[in-house]
Amino acid sequence: MFSKTLHISTSPHIRQGMSTDMIMRNVVYAMMPLVIFAVVSFGLNALLVIITAVASSVLTEHALCRWSGKSSTVSDWSAVITGILLGLTLPPIFPLWMTFLGGVVSIAIGKFVFGGLGSNAFNPALVGRAFLQAAFPVAITTWHPSFLEGRFYSISKSVAAFPFSTPVVDGISGATPLSAFKFDKVTADTADLAFGFISGSSGETSAVLIILGGIYLAVRKMMNWRIPVAILTTVFVLSGILYLIDNQTYPSPQFMLFSGGLMLGAVFMATDMVGSPITSRGVVIYGAFIGLIVVVIRIWGGLPEGVMYAILLGNALTPHIDNLIRPRVYGTKKTKS
Amino acid sequence: MLKNGSKGEKNSTDTVLNLQSHTFRHGVHPPENKEETNKLPIRQFPFSPLIILPMQQHIGAPSRIIVKEGQEVVRGQLLAEANGYMSVPVHAPVSGKIRKIAKVPVISGQMTEGIYIETFHFSGQEVIEGAPIAFDKANPEQILKGIQDAGIVGLGGAAFPTHVKLKIPEGKVCDHLIINGIECEPYLTTDHRVMLEQANDIYTGIRYLIKATGAKEVIIGIEGNKQDAADHLSKLIPADLPVRVQVVPVKYPQGAEKMLITSLLGKEVPSGGLPIDVKAVVVNVATTAEIGRLLPHGQGIQERVITITGPGVKKKGNYLIPVGTPLRYVLEQVGAAENISEVYMGGPMMGVAVSNLDISIVKGTSGIVVFGEDNIPKTEKIFPCIKCGACVDACPISLNPSKLGILAKSEGYDTMAEEFHLMDCFECGSCSFVCPSNIPLVQYFRLSKGIIRKRNAEKTAKANV
Numbered sequence: 001m002f003s004k005t006l007h008i009s010t011s012p013h014i015r016q017g018m019s020t021d022m023i024m025r026n027v028v029y030a031m032m033p034l035v036i037f038a039v040v041s042f043g044l045n046a047l048l049v050i051i052t053a054v055a056s057s058v059l060t061e062h063a064l065c066r067w068s069g070k071s072s073t074v075s076d077w078s079a080v081i082t083g084i085l086l087g088l089t090l091p092p093i094f095p096l097w098m099t100f101l102g103g104v105v106s107i108a109i110g111k112f113v114f115g116g117l118g119s120n121a122f123n124p125a126l127v128g129r130a131f132l133q134a135a136f137p138v139a140i141t142t143w144h145p146s147f148l149e150g151r152f153y154s155i156s157k158s159v160a161a162f163p164f165s166t167p168v169v170d171g172i173s174g175a176t177p178l179s180a181f182k183f184d185k186v187t188a189d190t191a192d193l194a195f196g197f198i199s200g201s202s203g204e205t206s207a208v209l210i211i212l213g214g215i216y217l218a219v220r221k222m223m224n225w226r227i228p229v230a231i232l233t234t235v236f237v238l239s240g241i242l243y244l245i246d247n248q249t250y251p252s253p254q255f256m257l258f259s260g261g262l263m264l265g266a267v268f269m270a271t272d273m274v275g276s277p278i279t280s281r282g283v284v285i286y287g288a289f290i291g292l293i294v295v296v297i298r299i300w301g302g303l304p305e306g307v308m309y310a311i312l313l314g315n316a317l318t319p320h321i322d323n324l325i326r327p328r329v330y331g332t333k334k335t336k337s
Numbered sequence: 338m339l340k341n342g343s344k345g346e347k348n349s350t351d352t353v354l355n356l357q358s359h360t361f362r363h364g365v366h367p368p369e370n371k372e373e374t375n376k377l378p379i380r381q382f383p384f385s386p387l388i389i390l391p392m393q394q395h396i397g398a399p400s401r402i403i404v405k406e407g408q409e410v411v412r413g414q415l416l417a418e419a420n421g422y423m424s425v426p427v428h429a430p431v432s433g434k435i436r437k438i439a440k441v442p443v444i445s446g447q448m449t450e451g452i453y454i455e456t457f458h459f460s461g462q463e464v465i466e467g468a469p470i471a472f473d474k475a476n477p478e479q480i481l482k483g484i485q486d487a488g489i490v491g492l493g494g495a496a497f498p499t500h501v502k503l504k505i506p507e508g509k510v511c512d513h514l515i516i517n518g519i520e521c522e523p524y525l526t527t528d529h530r531v532m533l534e535q536a537n538d539i540y541t542g543i544r545y546l547i548k549a550t551g552a553k554e555v556i557i558g559i560e561g562n563k564q565d566a567a568d569h570l571s572k573l574i575p576a577d578l579p580v581r582v583q584v585v586p587v588k589y590p591q592g593a594e595k596m597l598i599t600s601l602l603g604k605e606v607p608s609g610g611l612p613i614d615v616k617a618v619v620v621n622v623a624t625t626a627e628i629g630r631l632l633p634h635g636q637g638i639q640e641r642v643i644t645i646t647g648p649g650v651k652k653k654g655n656y657l658i659p660v661g662t663p664l665r666y667v668l669e670q671v672g673a674a675e676n677i678s679e680v681y682m683g684g685p686m687m688g689v690a691v692s693n694l695d696i697s698i699v700k701g702t703s704g705i706v707v708f709g710e711d712n713i714p715k716t717e718k719i720f721p722c723i724k725c726g727a728c729v730d731a732c733p734i735s736l737n738p739s740k741l742g743i744l745a746k747s748e749g750y751d752t753m754a755e756e757f758h759l760m761d762c763f764e765c766g767s768c769s770f771v772c773p774s775n776i777p778l779v780q781y782f783r784l785s786k787g788i789i790r791k792r793n794a795e796k797t798a799k800a801n802v
Binding site: 007 | 595606
């Protein structure tokens with residue numbers, strides 16, 4: 001009897017059942033409505049940009065793993081997230097060859113050189129986007145109006161531009177609400193901002209869908225809700241104070257919250273577990289810091305938008321926050337060891 | 338005046354907080370899986386034709402054998418005596434004949450000194466009586482001696498000699514005697530049934546324990562999923578004993594001494610310290626019942642209550658099983674499936690996986706959980722740490738398992754111990770349980786602690802030369 005060899009393991013012998021690839025997959029699910037809305041509002045161009053970004057991220061990850069003699073880590077879904085996020089943060093008519101390059105940089109420089117998943121100091125998608133912003137400042141600020149006629153069957157010349165040729169800028173282009181405010185002091189309607197009937201990067205326009213995706217992840221305990229709450233609260237309070245001081249010079253706090261990439265960044269990028277602090281107290285400091293930098297760049301900086309740099313700076317601060325904020329260990333007197 | 342007033346106020350809020358919380362920081366909620374056995378009364382298990390009795394069933398020195406091969410022994414007879422203070426004796430679990438004295442397999446995979454006994458088939462298996470110890474006449478020293486002579490160790494699973502634990506060090510006092518009826522391990526219902534069926538033994542045991550420790554109050558801590566046991570014990574509290582039953586919310590690892598003290602008293606045992614540093618002594622409820630049952634008759638441990646459960650077992654239940662019963666015999670009797678593939682001694686959170694069915698039941702075995710081939714979870718893939726913080730939010734003593742795990746991989750043992758308090762880890766496994774990347778964190782910590790202890794011992798040895 002009992003002839004089988006017994007399977008042995010070290011305790012605990014049971015697991016809660018959450019797994020890293022499951023978390024990553026669910027982040028992808030949570031972003032799908034944004035992808036769909038991007039395609040609905042910006043048409044075929046946005047779809048091509050997002051597909052290119054995902055393909056280039058996944059291919060780069062696979063190729064680098066193979067090249068370094070490791071088994072491919074594509075199945076953990078993190079490269080897919082990086083690709084989607086990169087695609088969502090680019091203008092809908094961004095040239096595809098540049099998009100592809102962005103995906104390569106995201107994975108290779110943003111992730112792989114640090115040691116792959118879990119070791120990257122910065123959000124890989126933002127590293128890629130920062131590269132694109134530095135390399136192609138004109139293309140990345142060439143916006144496109146949403147809900148144009150014929151967007152489902154025409155491809156912009158800019159999108160299909162030949163590599164290293166001067167990008168063809170289409171006749172029709174539209175300013176984002178943030179740049180309109182920054183340079184012309186024109187504010188957009190809050191409802192339009194919230195529901196996404198505006199111009200902007202493919203995935204940043206619908207605040208409502210972003211918030212719904214965030215709630216989904218927070219309820220499934222796959223995202224630390226304290227991070228977006230801390231960022232958004234900080235932005236709201238700081239810009240609210242400024243608005244109360246002078247409502248002619250400074251934008252309203254609701255405009256600040258719903259415009260630009262703040263929602264997308266706060267919910268899907270700043271919450272990247274690898275780049276954010278590990279303790280509950282730490283993430284609040286991290287979120288408040290990001291919120292502060294966003295307000296500073298948007299209001300006093302030279303750029304209309306500062307979410308990307310704010311999150312990258314927040315990522316850089318994370319190890320220091322984790323070093324400083326350590327919960328008091330049971331039975332010991334004080335935090336500092 | 339004002340200062341005094343505010344101070345008084347602060348103290349009273351503290352008390353209120355303590356009374357309301359009755360829990361500890363962090364922790365996890367594994368599925369309980371207790372409903373299949375918690376209604377099943379304790380039943381006597383058949384006597385195995387062969388008993389295999391290791392001499393090392395407790396923490397400390399192995400017992401010293403005093404019988405010879407071929408000798409006939411009576412159930413309850415002393416077979417091996419305590420080898421020093423940090424040791425306990427072993428008694429005959431059955432009446433029978435000593436077949437041989439040789440090495441026996443134990444769960445660690447090693448072979449240790451032991452005794453093989455052939456059980457007499459037609460014996461009535463009556464237990465012989467020894468010199469009784471009366472709780473009203475004996476002094477604390479005599480009670481501790483009686484507990485050692487009865488071979489009693491912590492039956493919750495640790496198997497630490499109870500008389501050593503109960504010895505109050507010079508200059509310390511014990512105010513609170515805590516009876517641990519938490520049983521936070523999933524699947525196990527041993528303590529639950531003992532509380533429902535052995536209330537008299539528990540209260541007799543408490544009388545001995547009060548006498549031995551000088552405790553002023555006794556708290557029986559029980560988790561909310563055993564309300565029936567709490568109600569039952571509350572009803573039967575003897576009028577002359579300072580006992581109260583405290584029900585606390587269900588949370589793993591509340592059965593750990595330090596966590597239970599925090600839940601019940603609102604105090605923290607200092608790092609590196611013992612419960613007595615906060616004037617408390619914690620004793621498992623089944624151990625208490627055993628003291629209450631054995632000492633009035635001067636007997637020693639021959640058997641213990643064990644929950645046998647899990648999807649791989651047909652006749653699940655709570656059984657009174659003689660110590661030394663071979664695991665293979667136990668599984669045959671309870672109708673374990675032929676294709677069983679995982680067997681744990683203890684619960685699934687802290688229990689040990691069995692690699693060899695020829696080991697036997699020992700005093701510290703609180704449960705046997707069996708899984709069939711179909712119930713095995715696939716070998717799960719280990720991902721890199723993504724710093725999600727789940728382990729940080731699970732650790733009951735607020736360590737940073739994520740950081741410790743990374744340090745362990747780079748062999749940063751000194752940093753782990755000095756800067757990140759590794760030595761405070763009591764290996765409850767909550768971090769590994771929640772880790773989405775399936776990193777075997779607690780296993781890293783076990784190994785790291787072993788290496789650090791070894792290094793420290795070498796350092797001390799060098800310093801002494």
